[in-house]
Amino acid sequence: MDEIKKIAYNCRKATFLIEKKQLETLTLREKLELKIHLVGCSVCRTFQQQSIMINQMVKGMFHSSQPQETKLDETFKNELQERIKEKLNGN
Amino acid sequence: MPADKLSTLNQLNTSEINPHKWVILYADYLFTYAITRLNDEELAKDLVQETFLAALEKTAQFKGNSSERTWLTAILKNKVVDVYRKNSSGPGKKSTVKEAEQEQQDFFDSEDGHWNEAHRPQEFGVEQDPILNKEFNQILQNCMQKLPVLWLSVFTMKHMDDASTELICTELKVSVANFWVIIHRTKINLRACLQKNWI
Incomplete structure (x- = not known):
């Protein structure tokens, strides 16, 4: 009971479990601890919501950035093309 | 062109690999891959170039069981990891691990682990669709x-x-x-940084 009480008030531990949960299956005990904590802690509920959102954004960052923004400049590309050609032709 | 070079070229053309098109097809993709992981334009460019040159050296190893792009990305990925290894203390304006740890040292009460008032997560007010919010992404x-x-x-x-x-x-x-500690601490700092710069 003492342990349960500890987690009920420990946001550091709860946020750790929130992170772990998104990447791995929690043990039954951890699940229970987190559940109990979140019932009573709206701050950590906000944290959880934002944490999930950040993960989604990070996932999307690379995949969705294809068509826009980060493009190499043409000069560099041409040089690169030349180097490949040179190399293919044995310099 | 020497005959053996010619035959290499012919081989290349008949297999699924075509280095002549690499730049057009994959340079932007690979550059994006590198820059999102390193945030260093010059370094990202270098790695893209190195990737192509390294790939040319080992075209024979391309088995065709993955796409050309996947194969090139794997080579680039190894190069990114090498950079990570070399720079684990961090170049330029990046924080050191120590600084980053200090940043969050008063986020939680040292006694009971509860959020300290000043650092409590607050609603961002973009929860509806932050993914589409360019500024927020930036x-x-x-x-x-x-x-x-x-x-x-x-x-x-x-x-x-x-x-x-x-x-x-x-x-x-x-x-x-340590992996789990890093995953946890990274998120704590990232979230706090978002809150600080968005709200």
Whole structure:
């Protein structure tokens, strides 16, 4: 009971479990601890919501950035093309 | 052109590999891959170039059981990991692990682990569709770039590449316990940075 009480008030531990949960299956005990904590802690509920959102954004960052923004400049590309050609032709 | 070179070229053309098209087809993709992980334009360019040149050396190893792009990305990825390894203390304006840890040292009460008032997560007010919010995305990217290199590499390998924990630990030489500490601390800092710069 003492342990349960500890987690009920420990946001550091709860946020750790929130992170772990998104990447791995929690043990039954951890699940229970987190559940109990979140019932009573709206701050950590906000944290959880934002944490999930950040993960989604990070996932999307690379995949969705294809068509826009980060493009190499043409000069560099041409040089690169030349180097490949040179190399293919044995310099 | 010497005959043996010619035959190499012919071989290349008949297999599924075509280096003449690499730049057109994959340069932007690979550059984006590198820059989202390193945030260093010059370094990202260098790595793209090195990737192509390294790939040319080992075209024979291309088995055709993955796409050309996947194959090139794998080569680039190894190069990114090498950079992470070399720079685990962090170049330029990136924080060191120590600084990043200090940043969050008063986030929680040292006695009971509860959020300290000043650092409690608050609603961002963009929860509806932050993913489409360009400005919000930009802030997140800036926040990521302030992370210590080791944290950023663990974080991106896990969340962008879906790499297994085991692989990340081996490649970056961190223990599993430390891996979880880094995943946790990275998120705490990132979230705080978003709150600080958005609200």
